[in-house]
Amino acid sequence: MEIEHTKSASGGKFFSNDNGEEIAEMTYKNRDEIVMVIDHTFVNEKHRKEGLGGKLVKEAVDYARENNKKIIPQCPFAREVFKENSSYSDVLK
Structure with missing residues (x-):
């Protein structure tokens, strides 16, 4: 299934x-211009x-x-998901 993305x-x-x-949905808030906080899945x-x-989560990464x-x-x-996927560590804050 296709994953779509809307942002504000x-x-x-x-x-x-x-x-x-x-x-299915996963929401995030922008803490600042660099940091995204995934707050709901x-x-x-x-x-x-x-x-x-x-x-x-992969789409967000x-x-x-x-x-x-x-x-x-x-x-x-x-x-x-982040704990199980060490390949995501480059974007982990």
Whole structure:
């Protein structure tokens, strides 16, 4: 499934839709121009075990790398994904 990204001055979200229904989202706030704080991740119960949460975090990591940003994974799910993926350490704040 495709991951989309919307952003504003204060933060943004990565999300996935299925037939017009949002089935997964991960939100973040911008602490400043460099630091993103992932504060929430949710995957619809029907779509859990499909790896969508991890894909959302990966999209945030890719975005951070492309834009020279750092991430603070405040939400428990994102924090766990960062612990399990040492390759994400370059964007970890």
